[in-house]
Amino acid sequence: MKIDTPAVRSLAIVAGLLFVFSAPNPVAARKLNQPVATIGSLAPDFTLPDSLGQKHKLSSYLGKKIVVLEWLNYDCPFVGKQYRSKNMQKLQEQYTAKGVVWFSIISSAPGKQGYYKAIEVNKINQEREGHATAILLDPKGIVGRRYDAKTTPDMFVINQKGTLVYAGAIDDKPSTELEDVLTAHNFVREALDDVLADQPLKTPYTKSYGCSVKY
Amino acid sequence: MDAYLLFLALLLPGPPPAYAAGISAPTSHVQAELIAEQESIKPGEIFTVAIYLRMKEGWHTYWRNPGDSGLSTSLQWRLPAGFKAADVDWPYPDRFATPDSASYGYRDDAALLSKLSAPVQLPQGSSVDVSVKVKWLECREICVPGHAELSVRLPVLTSQPRSDPAVTRIFAQARQRIPQALGTGIFKGWSAQAFHNRGKIRLRLTPSPTNELSQADIVAVEFFPYDDGIIANDQPQHAKADGRSLVLDMALSRAPGADKALKLSGVLVFKHRNQAIEISVPIKEPSMRRKLA
Numbered sequence: 001m002k003i004d005t006p007a008v009r010s011l012a013i014v015a016g017l018l019f020v021f022s023a024p025n026p027v028a029a030r031k032l033n034q035p036v037a038t039i040g041s042l043a044p045d046f047t048l049p050d051s052l053g054q055k056h057k058l059s060s061y062l063g064k065k066i067v068v069l070e071w072l073n074y075d076c077p078f079v080g081k082q083y084r085s086k087n088m089q090k091l092q093e094q095y096t097a098k099g100v101v102w103f104s105i106i107s108s109a110p111g112k113q114g115y116y117k118a119i120e121v122n123k124i125n126q127e128r129e130g131h132a133t134a135i136l137l138d139p140k141g142i143v144g145r146r147y148d149a150k151t152t153p154d155m156f157v158i159n160q161k162g163t164l165v166y167a168g169a170i171d172d173k174p175s176t177e178l179e180d181v182l183t184a185h186n187f188v189r190e191a192l193d194d195v196l197a198d199q200p201l202k203t204p205y206t207k208s209y210g211c212s213v214k215y
Numbered sequence: 216m217d218a219y220l221l222f223l224a225l226l227l228p229g230p231p232p233a234y235a236a237g238i239s240a241p242t243s244h245v246q247a248e249l250i251a252e253q254e255s256i257k258p259g260e261i262f263t264v265a266i267y268l269r270m271k272e273g274w275h276t277y278w279r280n281p282g283d284s285g286l287s288t289s290l291q292w293r294l295p296a297g298f299k300a301a302d303v304d305w306p307y308p309d310r311f312a313t314p315d316s317a318s319y320g321y322r323d324d325a326a327l328l329s330k331l332s333a334p335v336q337l338p339q340g341s342s343v344d345v346s347v348k349v350k351w352l353e354c355r356e357i358c359v360p361g362h363a364e365l366s367v368r369l370p371v372l373t374s375q376p377r378s379d380p381a382v383t384r385i386f387a388q389a390r391q392r393i394p395q396a397l398g399t400g401i402f403k404g405w406s407a408q409a410f411h412n413r414g415k416i417r418l419r420l421t422p423s424p425t426n427e428l429s430q431a432d433i434v435a436v437e438f439f440p441y442d443d444g445i446i447a448n449d450q451p452q453h454a455k456a457d458g459r460s461l462v463l464d465m466a467l468s469r470a471p472g473a474d475k476a477l478k479l480s481g482v483l484v485f486k487h488r489n490q491a492i493e494i495s496v497p498i499k500e501p502s503m504r505r506k507l508a
Contacts, residue, residue, distance in 0.1 A: 039471065077352075077360050113357045141315075148469065150283045150316045174286055176352070176360040205471045207443045211358045212284040212316050 039204050043067070043156075043164040046143045048105070050134035051121040056103065062162030065101045066195055068188065071144065071213060072104040072135065073114030073152040074124055077176040078210035082153060083128050087181040088170075092131035095192050104132040107144030112214035114152070115139060141215040151210035157191040166191035168206030244274040244353045249345070249365035250326075252386050253376035256343055256369045259335040262376065264367065265326040266290065266303075266349055267385060275320040276351045278308035280441055280481075282318035282448045286352040286360075288327065293346040297334025304328045306392030307484045307491040308439055311354075317448040319439055320354075326389035337371045344368050394482045394491035402492050409479040409498040414467055416446055416479060416498060421460040428461050435486035438463055438494075442480060444470035 045059040061067050070088070073079055082088035092102050106121065108114035116124065121135055138144055147156060147167075157166035171184035187206050194201045246269045253262055268276055268288070277285040292300045305327065308319040331345065346366040353361050395402055404423025409416060418438060422428055436454045440446050450466035463483075467473040480495040 075357065077358060145315065176286070207470065209286070210284060211354075212313065212318070214356070215313070215315050 039164050039167055041164060042162050043158040044146050046146065048136040048138055048143060049118075050136050051118040051125065052134070053118065054134070056134060056136060058158075059162070061101050062158065064160065065099065066095075066160055066192065067158040068095065068100060068102045068192070069147065069156040069158070070102065070104045070132070071149045071152045071154040072106050073108055073211060073214060074116070074128075075113050076152045076211035078174075079152050081176050081178055081181065082170060083130075085178045085181045086129075087186075088153070089129055089131050091186070091189060096131055096133055098196060100192060102132045103134055103136050104130070105136045105138050105143060105149075107138040107141045107149060108214040109141060110139055113211075114214050141213070144213050144215060149208075149213050151208045152213060153210055154208040154213070155188050157188065157195065159195045165195060165201050166204055167208075168203075169208045169210075172206070174209035243359065243361075244271045244355070245269065245276060245351060245361050247349055247351075247361075247363040247365060249347055249367045250382050250385065251345070251367050251369055251379065252382060253378050254369070255372040255374070255376045256333050256337070257373060257376055258333055258337040258371065260376075261330050261332045263328055263330050263386065264345060265328050265382075265385060265389060266347065266365065267324065267326045268321065268351065269324045270322055270353065273322075273355045274353050275309075275311055275322045275355070276325065276353055277318065277320040278439070279303075279305045280319055280439070280443060281352075282311075282320075282443075283316035285318045285320065285354060285358070288349065288351040290327070290329070291348040291350075293348070294331070295343055295345075297336070298343075298345070299332045301330040301332075304330075304389075304393045306389050307394055307482050310437065310439075312449065315449065318354075319448075326385050328386070328389050328393065333371075339371060339373050342368050342370045391489055392491065394484075394493040396493050397495075401490070405492070407483075407492075407494050407496050409494075409496045410501050411474065411476075411498055412464070412501055414474070415464045416467060416476075418463045418465070418479065418483070418494070418496075419457070419460050420463070420483065420492075420494075427459065428456065430456075431487050432485050433461055436461065436463060437484050437486065438465060438481055439484065440479070440481040442478075444468050445473055445476045445479065 043058065043062065047055055047057040049055050058067065096102050106114060118137060125135055153170050155168060155170050156164060159165045168187060170188055171186045173180040173184035187203055190203060191201055248267045249264060250267050251262065251264050256262055270276060277287050279287050281287050290303060294300060306325060309322060311318045311320060344366055346364065348362065348364050350362045353359050397405055397407055406421050408419045433454050433456050438452060445468055446465040447468045453464045455462055476498055479498050482491045483494050484491045
């Protein structure tokens with residue numbers, strides 16, 4: 001799906017950081033009519049630890065860096081396609097070299113598919129030769145729900161001004177077959193190239209595809 | 216492995232018509248078969264085959280619109296010269312919902328019916344191999360891609376084909392779940408309209424003068440969209456009676472442009488009747504005079 005108008009995607013995102021952390025149930029919070037973020041609006045802030053134990057606060061990058069959020073579940077076959085073909089690592093390597101901050105975020109709940117302890121995440125990341133800036137751990141799904149991440153790999157691009165400019169699929173071939181990455185049109189690459197060239201986005205929204213996020 | 220099985224199957228003599236089933240590729244959670252409704256092919260005529268998927272308990276495969284996650288089952292036909300396959304007639308789906316998302320698909324079993332047309336010129340007494348490559352995603356809590364190369368061999372006879380009694384029930388049950396177009400068949404005289412209404416889409420269905428909707432119809436009605444990005448898959452739908460009509464309110468998708476969507480297409484399912492109507496109507500802006508409460 002391709003939508004060329006820079007229309008608004010209203011994500012069911014709770015804007016208030018304090019509110020979310022005080023909310024007893026993130027699902028309930030999402031269902032309430034809290035203020036929502038949209039494509040074209042400031043990306044909602046969060047703080048999450050990475051797999052090496054360092055904390056990352058999104059707003060500390062906003063206004064300076066382009067940020068990619070990649071929803072990650074190593075055991076989802078749609079994610080597997082991207083990593084086994086090395087497509088994801090190449091994208092990470094290519095764009096972090098250009099100064100982009102790339103966060104892979106694991107929102108699988110403990111006991112669910114794709115949940116790993118930090119030490120295991122580091123091992124898998126090493127095996128896969130990942131080039132993300134950091135892999136953030138979101139086992140309660142708070143940040144996943146705040147961004148309304150529905151699938152792995154659901155992808156988000158935030159520009160230098162901190163505005164959410166792309167949300168959706170990694171590419172236009174919803175499949176689990178490795179060879180499809182060769183012929184797919186990569187929306188994240190397109191979005192990053194547009195942002196780096198200071199151009200309006202050709203494709204600000206697509207329907208993401210993949211496995212459901214294992215909240 | 217699958218190619219090898221297919222190769223073996225092609226070498227083997229054709230099975231007798233009563234066992235005219237395709238090769239079933241054993242996968243972990245879905246068993247797939249290609250089955251023909253009739254025991255022979257008559258030149259120049261249309262016949263129906265089914266990709267019959269049987270899911271292990273707890274597993275599901277996907278409808279034409281998979282919803283928030285998942286992947287639609289896809290078919291790639293390999294037909295002899297002159298044969299043509301129509302698009303799949305999809306039975307209406309079930310909803311698979313979590314607190315965060317919803318997808319559309321099939322549990323237990325599903326027969327995806329496809330009409331094939333045979334060319335006029337086929338030698339009497341010959342036989343024909345119809346083959347299809349099927350790809351699906353099978354999910355329970357986790358998802359696994361599956362695929363199978365299926366084939367069925369049918370003799371060519373100029374006599375009227377006999378239907379295969381072994382598969383009658385599968386075809387009948389699938390047809391029951393295939394949506395019927397609004398205004399035709401049992402839904403002759405029925406009409407539908409859709410409106411944008413304060414962040415929701417309202418579908419109004421009015422039965423023909425000789426039909427009535429029961430409370431049970433209204434309690435167990437559900438709409439499944441063909442297109443993504445118009446209604447929110449993961450939000451509840453609210454149905455109520457309004458005179459002789461049914462009104463169904465559905466939350467808008469959070470996708471951009473949903474509030475300006477021009478057309479609503481999909482399947483309205485009356486669960487307790489095991490019937491479905493195919494809907495394709497323009498979505499109108501509500502008129503100023505008529506307040507939609």
